[in-house]
Each structure stands twice: as C-alpha cells, then as structure tokens.
Amino acid sequence: MTKTTMSVLSRDDKQKIHQAALSILEETGIKVESPEVLDMLAKAGAKVDQGSQRAWLDERLVSAALATVPKKVAICSRGGVDFSIPDDRVQLISPDGQPPAVLDLEQGGKRPSTLKDLKDLVVLADALPEVDYIWPPVVATDMPSDRSTYYEFLVALAYSSKHIQHGATSPEEARFQVEVCAEVVGGRDELARRPIMSDVCTPISPLRYDKGEAEALVVLARASVPLVHLSMAIAGSATPVTLAGSMAVIAAENLSGITMSQIAKPGAPGLYSSFSGPTDLRTGVFLCGAPEGILLDSAAVEMARYYGLPSCAGGPSNSSRSLLTESGYQSGMTAMASILVGADMIVGLGGMDRAAMISPEKMIMDCEAWRWLERLRAGIEIDDDRLALEAIKRQGPGGLFLSDPHTRKFMRQDLMVPQITAHHPQTLTKPSEDELLMYAMRKRKEILASHKPQLLSGEVTGKIDEIAKRHGIVLPGGGRIFEHA
Template sequence: MARSSMQVLSKGEIEQVHQTSLKILSEVGVKVDSPSVRVLLEKGGARVDKKKGIIYLDESLVTGALKTAPKKVKICSRGGRDYSIPEQGVQLISPDGQPPAIFDVSKGQKRRSVLKDSIDLAILCDALPEVDYVWPPVVATDMPSSRSSFYEFLVTMAYCSKHIQHGAASAEEARFQVEVASAVLGSEEDLKKRPIFSDVCTPISPLRYDQGEAEALVVLSRAGVPLVHLTMGIAGSVSPVTVAGTLAIINAENLCGLTMCQIASPGAPSIYSSFSGVSDLKSGFFVCGTPEGVLMDTAAVEMAKHYGLPSCAGGPGTSARSLSAEAGYQSAMSTMAAILAGSDLLVGLGGLDRDAMVSPEKLVMDCELWRWLKRLRVGVTVDEATLGFDAIKRQGPGGVFLSDPHTLKHMRKCLMIPQVTSYHSPGEPNYAMDELIEHAKKKTKQILAEHKPPLLSKEVAIRVGAVAEKYGILLPDGKQIFPHA
C-alpha cells in the first residue's frame, strides 16, 4: 500500500535554505533580550554584541547542536497515552492555543473567554478521541492578566488526562509548570522520564527573543521538557514577501532555538515548528489558511525531516470569523497539506479568526475533518480479502452487495461513519450549514453533560494544590482549583 505524500522542495532547494539560514545566524544574528541568557550563550560559543544585545551563531555551533538534539521526543500524558515522535504512522493533533475569545454559536458572535471556558474545553478535549494532546484552547480573561496562563495550565492538567502543550512567558512560569507536573508524577526526575507536558517557545519574528521567553527556554530545557520552536513568519510583514524568504527566517529561528536549548542542556528535546502565513498588504493583518502559508508550513516540515527532527505544523487554520464555507475549505486545505507533508504534530482544532478565537463546535467538526483526512493519508489496502472476488462471484452481474457477508465483515473498517455530518437521501430537504452546526452543538453539549474526566488522587491533588498556593494561583474566594477523586 502506497501512502500519499506531499513535497514542495528539492534536495538542492533544501540545501539553499539551510545555507541562507546559517548566513542569517552568523551575519545578521538574533536579538536576545535577556542578559543572563546572552552570558550563557557566549560561554557556549556564541558571539555577542553586548551593546545591541545580538547573538551570532557560527555554522560549527549550529552543527554541533543538531548532533546533540535527540531525534526522537517523548510525548507522554498523566493518563498513560505515551508516544515517541517521529513514529511511523503516528500524527497527533491538538486544539488551537490560547486565544482570548470564544465563538458563541447561539448568538453568532464572539465573546471574551473565561476560566469556565478553559475548564469546559479541557473536558471536551479529554472526551474527544481525535484530540491527541491539548494546548489550552482559550485565555481565562477573568483571572489576573499576569497570572491567567498559570490558571489555564492548572485547570487543563486537572480536567484533561492527555499530554498538555503550553507556553511560558517567564522563568517563573516555566518553574511553576515544572513543579506542577512534577507534583503530578512524583518528582522532577519522573518528569524527565515521562514529560507529560511540552512548551511552545515563540520567537518574535524576525529574529528576536524577549527576556521572558529566552529565560523560560533555559529552565524548561534543563528540566527535560520538550520545546516546540514555533516560528510565526508573516510574509510581507515580519518576513520577506516570498515563500522562500519567509522559509529562510523560519529555519533560522528554529535552528537558533534548538542551539540555545542545546547550549543550556545538551540533549534537551526540541521540536521544529512553523505556523506561518501572509500579511494582507491592504490592511497589514495576518491571514491564515492561505496557499502561501500552507506552502511555508509544508516546506518547514521538510526542513525538519532534513535535520532528522520531529516537526509540528499548523492544522485547520482559517481567517473566517464564523462557522462558514470559508472556515471549511481553508481548514481542509491546511490540514490536508500538513498530513501529506508528514508533520508529527499539528495544532489548530477549533480555531477561527486568524487563531484569535476558538469555537467548541468547530473543534468537534474539525475532529470529523481530521478523521476523514487521515483516512485519505492511509490509502488503499489491496489484498485477497479486500479485493472481494468471492463476493463478486456470489453476486454476479446485476447483483447487490448491501447484505453480502463481505460487506458485513468489512464495512466498519473500510467506511468512515460520520458523527456530525449527515448523509442525505435524494428525496430529503436541502442540506443546510445550520444542520451541521446543530449536530456539532448537540454533541458538544452532550459531552459536557456526561463526560467525567479522570481526576487525580487526593494525595496528588494536595501536592499540586501546595504548588498552586505557593504561586498564588487560587480562585477569587481563596479556594483551590484542583479537584480530586
């Protein structure tokens, strides 16, 4: 059985991108806003312009980092679903990550997301089998802004048993995450053996790390937490307008992040990543779900494979602001490309409005899309059983296979059974988008009413609660968030 695939770069073009990225790192450099991280990098072999705060990485330093970076990365969970990527036939997907708004399908408009939404979405993601790992889908805007991300990490750990992907805006937040996860597993050594969360480290394109991100990177690398170097090139805005030029920035930022990790802690797990797009040159706004953005992310996956690194790419991204045809075709295009390119991780379930908003109903519909597109990726199995000669012989010319034993034996394995999509017969009324949304809405409500996520033991909850209290992560009434069995 041949597997479908997609490739946009030749070997020669991959080498050109690589060489240009090395020139960027050695001649243009990367601005790192943290004095302590600049000192660390200088000791590790980087050249540093102390006045400008720019670090320069020579080819030998980058090459050395590529040698020490592990070629497989563990993606574990407190619920026991563990992976080691890249893994043949394994592609994992998560929801969109931490926009500050949620689409209220009943009113047809967006609203600010709150902590209750974070909890509901964690439960929804825990229940949906298609969701493999969870980037907290929304921001808890009703919590103190300087601490909202702490709350989101905590409630996702509490109400979801799957691997968590998060972000840390400071060394303090990184330490908080490490302490919470270590409390769940038992110790920091246990966390290194089974990292139940990973972190997204996002440079500010082009070529800059703010102080908090850089210092968090060091803390997390030393704790053995996998780091996803999520670059967000925007063609015509913060990167060259060409796909190739943006790819050079994407690649340089990924190589820089990986090198920083290896200097901080040789052997630290890193994942190559891009979630890039273009700028609407009329407004200057970022636009996702475009052909150019898809090409950028597809090419980035190819660069990751060239280096032998795990990869993460954008999934069902869209610029649409509602559950519309635009959301459907943009999400399908970007997800299909990432699947065919062979990205190990994808992110974006439920995202709307350039990833500035999440819809629980779209998350459910995107899971249907994910099932269908993965079926295309698997391809066709041709063997004696699937060819069905005996069934063809039984039915003969003009026969009907509906009740044939071959159909009954193979139908569940061979046919996708929709969960929110409706297959209408010709005589039924016209199929409307509203019907699909209603099905997704009904399924969402049913899950939230019925699903009980596996809670941690009282002993573990007490340990996690102590960490939360230490960092001041309590509800307004002073109560702790973390429930227990």
C-alpha cells in the same frame, strides 16, 4: 500500503534553505534580550555583543546542536497514553491554543473567554477521541493578566488526562510548570523520562527572543521538557514577502532555538515548528488559512524531516469570524496539507478569526473532518483478500455486494462512517449548515453534562494548590484550583 502524501520542496530546495539559514545566523545573528543567556552562548563559543543584545551562531555551533538533539521525542500523558514521534503511524492533533475569545452561539457571537470557558473547552477536548493532546484552548481573560497563563496551565492539567502543551513567558513560570508536573508524575527524573507536558518557545519574528522567553527556554531544556521551537513568520511584514525568504527565517529561528537548548543541555528534546502565513498588504493583518501559509508550514515540516526532527504545524486554520463557507474551505485545506505532508503534531481544532477566537461547535466539526483526513492519509491497502476476487465471482455481472460476507468483513475497515455529516439518499433533503451546527451544539451539551475527566488525587491536588499559592495563583473567594478524585 502506500500512504497518501504531498511534498512542496525538492532535496535541492532544502539544502538551499539550510545554507541560507546558516548564513543568517552567522552574518545577521539573533537578538537575545537576556544577559544570562548571552553569557551562556558566549561561553559556548558564539560571538556576542551584550550592548546590542546580539549573538551570532556559526555553523560549528549549529551542527553540534543538530548532532545532540534527539531524533525521537516522547509525548506522554498522566492518563498513560504515550507516544514517541516521529512515527509514521501517528499524527497528533490538539485544539487551537489560547485565543482570547469564544464564539458563543447562544449569546449571539464573539465575546471574551473566561475561566469557565477554559474548563468547559478542556473537558470537551478531553472527551473527543480525535484530540490527542491539549493546548489550553482559550485565555482566561477574567483572571489577573499577569497570571492568566498559570490558570490556563493548571485547568488543562486538572481536567484532562491527555498530554498538555503550553508556553512559558518567564523562567519563573517555566519552573512553576516543571514543579507542578513533577508533583503529578512522582519527581523530576520521572518527568524527564515521561514528559506529560511540552512547551512552545516562540521567538518574535524576525530573529528576536525576549528576556522571559529565552530564559524560560533554558529552564525547560534543562528539565528535559520537549520544546516546540515555533516560528510565526508573517511574510511581507515580519519576514520577507517572498516565501523562500520567509522559509529561510523560519529555519534560522528554529535552528537558533535548537542551538540554545542544546547548549543549555545537550540532548534536550525539541520539535521543529511553524505556524506562519502572509500579511494582507491591503490591511496589514495576518492571514490564517491562506495558501502561502499552507506552503510555509508544509515546507517547515519537510525541513524538520531534512534534519531528522519531529515537527509541529498549524492545522484547521482560517481567518473567518463565522462558521460558514470560508471557515470550512480554509480549515479543510490547511488541515489536509498538515496531515498529508506528515506533521507529527498539529494544532488548531476549533480555531477561527486568525487564531483570535475558538468555537466549541467548530472543534466538534473539525474532529469529524480530521477523521476524513486520517482516512485519506491512510491510503488504499491492497492484498489478495481486499482485491475481492471471490466476492466478485460470487456476485457476477449485475450483482449486488450489500449482503455479501466480504462486505460485512471489510465495511468498517475500508469505509469511514461519518458521525455528524451524512450521505443521504437522493430522495431526502441534506441537512443545512444550521442543522449541522445544531447537532454540534447538542453534542457539546451532551459531553459537558456527561463526561467525567480523570481527576487527580486529593493528595496531589493539595500539593499543587500549595505550589500555586506560592506563585500567587488563587481562585476568587479562596476556592481550590482543582476538583479531585
């Protein structure tokens, strides 16, 4: 069976982007705001200037890194559902990652997200079968700002047994994440073998790694945690206005992250990634869901394949602040591109407002759309049984296939049954957008009332609580971070 696919780059295009990226790394270089990481690069043979915090990576270093970075990456979970990517049969999707606001339909609109919102959204994502991994869906803005990412990581780990993806803003935070996950799986060696977490390492476009990000990358690479080298190019402001120029920067940023990780530990797993888009030159804001973003992220997935690496890309992205037409068509187009171009990991369920807000109802509706897109991606299977010649002969001209045994045999294999949206007879009124939202709201409430996540044991949570306390992570009133089984 041939799957439905799309492509935006030719072989020659990919070679030109690669050569441009090599030129950028060798002639322009990258800024790394960490003396320790610059020393590491210098010892590996990179040209380094500590005064300007610059490093220049030549083709030899980049090629050596591409030779040692694994071409398969394990994406595992404490619940025992494990994947190895790339795999043409598997595309993994998660909620949007850490916007600072939620769309609260019951309270009338956008508001800052809280620790309770975080827990509810993690439980919701854990229950939705379409969700494969969890990027903490919101920022806990009611927690201390210098520790909020710690709470977000812990809540995701506590209330979902799915794979956790996060980020680390300092080497301390990276070590904390490794220590906690090693406690869950039974040691650091087991965590390296079955990584239940992955980390997003994001340079500041163009071509700059701040001190905390660079040093966290090194810690995580040495622990064999899969690293998502995420470029967030903004064409027209942080990167060139031409898409080709932005693609070259995206490639250079990914190759620089991969090179640093392989110098830190040859064989450290990594993914090539982009969540990029254009600048609205009228206002200066970043546009999510724009066609240029679709092209940039799709090109990045193809560049990942060019290097033989797994990929991660943005999914149902949009710039809308309401759950109306703009949100729907932008989310649909961006998600369709990511699945058809073959991204291995996709992020964005529920995201809105240029990744600054999330809606639990949209997460539910995005899951429905994701099922549609999976069916589109699957294509048409053609074999003797599915050609249905015997059924056609039985029914003959003017026949009806509703009651034919062939229909009963294949109806759930070839046809996707919608769960939220519906195909209604012409005599019935189709549900309005408001009715769809009401359905999604009811489903959210039902899930939160009934779903019981697979909790960690009391022994493990007790040890994690002690680790958390050493890092200053305590709940108001001295309560425990975790519920436990």
